Amino acid sequence: MFAIFVPKITMLFEFILIILILLSLFIFLLPRFLVILPTNHFAIVERLGVYNRTLSSGTNLIIWPIEILKELNWSCPVKRISGQMGLLENIQLDVPPIKCISQDRVNVSIDGTLFFSIKTPRVAVYEADDVLNQFYQTAFQAIRNIVGGINVADLTGKDSLLGKQIVGYINERIDKRGIMCREVIIQHLDVDKTEVTYQLEAKIDLQQREHEYELRQAKHRAELMKIEIDATGLTPEQRIEMKRAESIGKAQFIVGLELIRRKS
Numbered sequence: 001m002f003a004i005f006v007p008k009i010t011m012l013f014e015f016i017l018i019i020l021i022l023l024s025l026f027i028f029l030l031p032r033f034l035v036i037l038p039t040n041h042f043a044i045v046e047r048l049g050v051y052n053r054t055l056s057s058g059t060n061l062i063i064w065p066i067e068i069l070k071e072l073n074w075s076c077p078v079k080r081i082s083g084q085m086g087l088l089e090n091i092q093l094d095v096p097p098i099k100c101i102s103q104d105r106v107n108v109s110i111d112g113t114l115f116f117s118i119k120t121p122r123v124a125v126y127e128a129d130d131v132l133n134q135f136y137q138t139a140f141q142a143i144r145n146i147v148g149g150i151n152v153a154d155l156t157g158k159d160s161l162l163g164k165q166i167v168g169y170i171n172e173r174i175d176k177r178g179i180m181c182r183e184v185i186i187q188h189l190d191v192d193k194t195e196v197t198y199q200l201e202a203k204i205d206l207q208q209r210e211h212e213y214e215l216r217q218a219k220h221r222a223e224l225m226k227i228e229i230d231a232t233g234l235t236p237e238q239r240i241e242m243k244r245a246e247s248i249g250k251a252q253f254i255v256g257l258e259l260i261r262r263k264s
Contacts, residue, residue: 029064032062032064032065033061033062033063033064034059034060034061035055035059035060035061035062035069036058036059036060037055037056037057037058037060037085038057038085039057040057040087040088040089040090041057041085041086041087041088042054042055042056042057042085042086042088042118042121043055043060043069043070043084043085043086044069044070044072044121044122044125045062045067045068045069045070046067046068046069046070047063047066047067048066051070051122051126052067054121054122055069069084069085070084070125071083071084072084072085072086072125073130074130074131074132074133075130075132075133076093076130076132076133076135076136076137077096077136078093078094078095078096078136079093079094079132079136080132081132086118086121087118088117088118088121089117089118089182090115090117090182091115091116091117091118092113092114092115093113093114093115093116093132093135093136093139094111094113094114095111095112095113095114095136095139095140095143096111097109097110097111097188097190098110098111098140098143098144100143100144100147100148101147101148102147102148102150102151102152102155103148103149103150103151104151104152106152106191106192107191107192108147108152108155108189108190108191108192109188109189109190110143110147110186110188110189110190111186111187111188112163112184112185112186112187112188113184113185113187114135114139114170114181114183114184114185115181115182115183115184115185116135116179116180116181116182117179117180117182118178118179119178119179119180120178121178122178123176123177123178124177124178124179125178127177127178128177128178128179131177131178131179134174134177135170135174135177135179135181138170138173138174139166139170139181139184142166142169142170142173143166145169146162146165146166146169147162150162152191155189155191156189156191159185159186159189162186162189163183163184163185163186164184166181166184167181167182167183167184170184
């Protein structure tokens with residue numbers, strides 16, 4: 001009787017073994033076919049090495065091994081993005097302190113945080129050569145060029161306005177690369193106070209020199225005018241009237257002189 005049940009037990013074990021093997025294969029291969037993307041993420045599907053479609057957030061199916069997810073490999077001096085999925089919105093990029101020279105020749109150090117989005121994943125991945133590095137270099141150039149065109153007095157306390165100008169500058173130059181700069185937050189803006197003090201002192205000194213020069217010129221003109229009045233042989237009353245005429249301009253002075261001579 002025992003011999004009768006042996007084949008049945010053997011068949012049962014074989015059936016269980018087959019089920020376990022199939023289950024193991026299913027568990028192993030399921031991640032290859034099923035792609036689950038978190039919110040605000042994307043992935044690029046390539047079919048036989050060529051772009052096929054862009055996957056969005058949620059559950060997606062692919063035909064493995066004909067279709068695979070493209071590996072992202074973006075890098076810049078301060079950040080690296082790699083893997084089979086990427087963020088779409090609010091990608092943060094911290095910019096280290098950048099040395100700039102303002103329009104009035106003052107040394108300025110500025111750093112901040114940039115937020116950008118992937119507007120068109122296919123363009124960002126295929127039509128741009130390392131889009132992250134291009135964005136970083138464009139932001140670096142934007143900060144230096146914009147700060148270089150503004151005086152220090154216009155930079156102080158205007159971080160928000162400066163950030164908007166940097167955003168506009170960046171987006172004008174990366175519009176066709178599949179990404180968009182959303183916001184720039186200025187963290188620190190340090191001005192070389194020694195340079196500012198030196199320029200202020202130089203400006204004050206120049207103003208003093210100009211004032212002294214104007215005084216010397218006025219004194220010289222007064223002396224010439226006195227000699228000219230003395231040469232005319234006018235009386236004190238006539239000289240007083242001449243000085244009054246002088247206050248309304250040189251042209252009227254000449255007319256006044258002629259009138260005084262007629263009176264005498």
